[in-house]
Amino acid sequence: MDHVTALECTLCGETYDPERVVYTCPNHEGVRGILEVTYDYDVVRERFDADLDGAIPDQWKYRAFLPVADDVDPVSLGEGGTDLLEAPRLGAELSVDLRIKDDGRNPTGVLKDRATSVAVTKAKAAGREVVTCASTGNAAASLGGYAARAGLDCRIFVPEDAPEGKLAQPLVYGADVLGVAGSYDEAYDLSLDATEEFGWYNRNAAINPFQVEGKRTVGHELAEQTRGDCPDWLVFSMGDGCTIAGGWKGFREFAELDLVAETPKMLGVQAEGASAIHDAFRETDDADEVADTVADSIAVGRPRNTVKACRALEDSGGDSVLVTDEEILAAEATLGRTEGLYAEPAGAAPIAGLRKARRKGIVEAGESVVAVLTGNGLKDAASAMRAAGEIERIDADLDDVIARYGA
Known part of the structure; x- marks a missing residue:
């Protein structure tokens, strides 16, 4: 990995060997x-010779940017290469030029597959036989699928209120799913204790530095897909913060290597019940460490990547907004009604945030926007029913249809 120079602490700048399995800098209490993974970009640029006007078969088109040794075969299910779709009807409703990157089309239905592919590749290359993480459901499904692909054992810690629909996936993939009597943060802490006790490889995006590196391929793809037509704004939901950090890092790298001419401003969206990154960015102290939101994928009370997320917002000249659960569910229904896109609540949150940003004057009428949907609506059918309403019951009688719709 001569293109990877170090693992650098975001707080003190201490560096560590990127070939070692190191999660966090021991100079600081807790996690x-x-x-941050740092690179020799001269080597990266020399190796990256892909056609930027061609197809994107998967995220490994950007292998030159990924922290994987040349002689290692990636553990892949075809993640990445998701479509960037025009959204004219919703754009007109919001008075913006809107495109949508639907990352719910990844193999297990979530953007996290980009990160998991890299993590499981690293785990297998390091000779680890067991992978683990804490999850509200999406990371659990993603890790379960990729562990099965790699032939590794998978042990997952989930909070007791994780949606049952999301837990079916890792169970089908053969993972051990351990329901923790407590919150996500308690499940997360337990996963760290188990990692230290048993020596398992921990995929937690909050601490595994290589997770952001996989997620940043969404930024590479967006930079390529909008080449010559860079959006004014790029919108992500924020939970732990590593997704927006990764998306910005990937886009910024392409600009710094003169592969694209411009970069967008980042708009980060959090739920009111899980607002720690927004509060840190706005320099307030209102966040409750106990997250409470229908958007379970971003229900993080103590995000570990706040520093990286805030840097993405600051360096891009961006901003952040908070949205209510009701606004998130309304956005989920609006996505389906206007554009035929089915997103889970965390995936719909960027649309709710864009609507809020328009009302607040952060995003102006006529500006161009790309919103990233991070997860498929099939992940959380119960929330979708809340968003869209109940089934209308009728008798098996044509008269009932005529009464409903007219002769």
Whole structure:
């Protein structure tokens, strides 16, 4: 990995060997010392010779940017390469030029597959036989699928209120799913304790530095897909913060290597019941460490990647907004009604955030926007029913249809 130079602490700048399995900087209490993967971009640019006007078969088109050794075969299910879709009807409703990147089309239905592919590839290359993580459902499904693909054992810690529909996936993939009597943060802490006790490989995006690196391929793809037509704004939901950080890093890298001419401003969207990154960015202290939102994928009370997320917002000249659960569910229904796109609540949150940003004057009428949907609506059918309403019951009688719709 001569293109990877170090793992660097985001707080003190201490560096570590990228070939070692190191999660956080030990100079800081707990897991505050989040690490950043740094690169020799001269080597990266020399190796990256892909056609930027061609197809994107999967995220491994950008292998030159990924922290994987040349002689390692990726563990892949075809993640990445998701479509960027025009959204004219919803755009007109919001008075913006809107495109949507639907990452719910990834193999297990979530953007996290980009990160999991890299993590499981790293785990297998390091000779680890067991992978683990804490999850509200999506990371559990993603890790379960890729562990099965790699032939590794998978042990997952989920909070007791995780949606049952999401837990069916990792169970089908053969993972051990351990329901923790407590919150996501308690499940997360337990996963760290088990990692230290048993020596398992931990995929938690909050601490595994290579997770952001996989997620940043969504930024590479967007930079390529909008080449010559860079959006004014790029919108992500924020939970732990590593997704928006990764998306910005990937897009920024393409600009710094002169592969694209411009970069967008980042708009981060959080639920009111899980607002820690927004509060840190706005320098307030209102966040409750106990997350409470229908958007379980971003229900993080103590995000570990706050520093990286805030840097993405600051460096891009961006902003953040908070939305209510009701606004998120309304956005989920609006996506389906206007554009035929089915997103889980966290995936619909960027649309709710864009609507809020328009009302607040953050995003102006006529500006161009790309919103990233991070998860498929099939992940959480119960929330979808809340968003769209109940089935209308009728008798098996044509008269009932005529009464409903007219002769």
